[in-house]
Amino acid sequence: MQRLQAFKYELRPDGQQQRQMRRFAGSCRFVFNKALALQKARYEQGEKKLGWLRYRNSREALGTVKNVTVSLSGGKWFVSIQTEREVEQPLPQSTTAVGIDMGIARFATLSDGSHLEPLNSFKRHETALRKAQQAMSRKTKFSNNWKKAKARVQRIHFRIGNTRRDYLHKATSTISQNHAMVCIEHLQVRSMSKSGAGSTEKPGTNVRAKSGLNKAILDQGWFEFRRQLDYKLAWNGGYLIAVPxxxxxxxxxxxxxxxxxxxxxQAQxxxxxxxxxxxxxxVSAINILRAGHARFACEVSDAVRSPAAGTRRGEPVPAD
Ligand SMILES: [Zn+2]
Incomplete structure (x- = not known):
């Protein structure tokens, strides 16, 4: 099977290179297009390129390079190299199936009875972030002190992002290594995290509760959790099944x-x-697992059944 994978490294530009990169970047945060165009123009004019950049070789990039992205995050420069390579169709190391219920009080409850604590990375850093934002608002805009305060706010955001990513990666790696099939609810995270305010003709209900839920959902990263589970299971030869x-x-x-x-x-x-x-x-996790088993059986019998049979999904297969 083809595996697309991105390898991300921290760049180690020297002072001169940093100044040049900043000039390229301007006020944009993700600038590779602009930087590339500028770089190309400079190169065509016979000017030197940024030259060679040092980077932290945290791991080896495998496969054919498809594209390269340079980004600035939390005051650090990164290069992300997306590659493509042929890998053997993996066989799952485990044969078990598990259902997962996503929640606020518990981030995830597994049908085997275990659960993951809520992430709350934002909550943990909330006070520090608020203080830093207040300090920034008291400074004269674009002054040196304002810039320092702004960098501090960005560093906290960076830390929040890192903590969350780390947590999600650990959780999804463990689950995808220990189970061949993972069943999860079809949750419209986006629509659930929409504002509860409603319109003037039709005011929303539970606005306060929903805004709290919004913050919690966005902080939890359910969407990212699912995305990671999906590709990691595929890499391990497993399946992610979404059920209504x-x-x-x-x-x-x-x-x-x-x-x-x-x-x-709510709890019992x-x-x-x-x-x-x-x-x-x-209970929800157990029901999700059952629904997932039913769905998987349907899909397998659909695949086995000849397309000419014309039976609808879920109907019994006629015996010959
Ligand atoms: Zn009963």
Missing amino acids: PQNTSRTCPACGHVSKDNRQT FACVECGFEENADL
């Missing part, structure tokens, strides 16, 4: 009874039919 979220939180895993009364509180599930009790997030 209908009733995953209301269905009793013991007797199958579906009712919103099964969820009297208690079946009104058979009395089964369990942590609500774990």
